Amino acid sequence: MSAATAAASGLALCEACELLCRLPAGGGHAAQCPRCHAALHARKDRSVERTWAFVLAACVCYLPANALPIMTVRSLGKAESDTILGGIIYMFEHGMWPLGLIIFVASFLVPLLKIAILLGLLVSVHLRLRWRPAERTRLYRITLAIGRWSMVDIFAVTILVALVHLGAVASIDAELGAVFFGAVVVLTMLGAESFDPRLLWEPSDGRTS
Secondary structure (H helix, E strand, O other): OOOOOOOOOOEEEOOOOOOEEEOOOOOOOOOEOOOOOOEOOOOOOOHHHHHHHHHHHHHHHHHHHHHOOOEEEEEOOEEEEEOHHHHHHHHHHOOOHHHHHHHHHHHHHHHHHHHHHHHHHHHHHHHOOOOOHHHHHHHHHHHHHHHHHHHHHHHHHHHHHHHOEOOOOEEEEEOHHHHHHHHHHHHHHHHHHHOOHHHHHOHHHOOOO
16 A cells, blocks of 8 residues: 555645645645745646756757867967867876766766656656656656766866966867857756656556646
């Protein structure tokens, strides 16, 4: 016998102040939180549709983020542009493997895993899978927690652009790849925030809608 859920008990969590509130008997569409007066919803409004939009947009931006140069280094009249993977390879070849490993995990592997996990969660909701909702919820929480750490490469480029301005001797400029990469990070963060993990439990609770 499954435990009673908040939705089945007529309760909803306020998304603004996280107060557990009781929904009106006639439906919760016009309900308001008694503490902060935010609108109450039994589930996040249009959660699946918004998450799909953010994840698909992140997929579109992911390829140019890795194919286009993320920065250009100009030194003594010579310019050299690097993609994310090109910069990682350069660091490994020149003995900077700890930094290269950090950037590989944070700037290449983590965004790819976030997109894959969000896609998997969305598909599982559409198929109403009953397979291990607790483990899928943990995957969602991990995705939500690590979202901001993908910006390590962008922070590094920003610091270098700000510090290295030596005229004709040396300079570093951000390129279009950095814009697409930043878009991937932001879009996956928005996708994780818009997804409602309670949807993962609905098939197990016997809900049909």
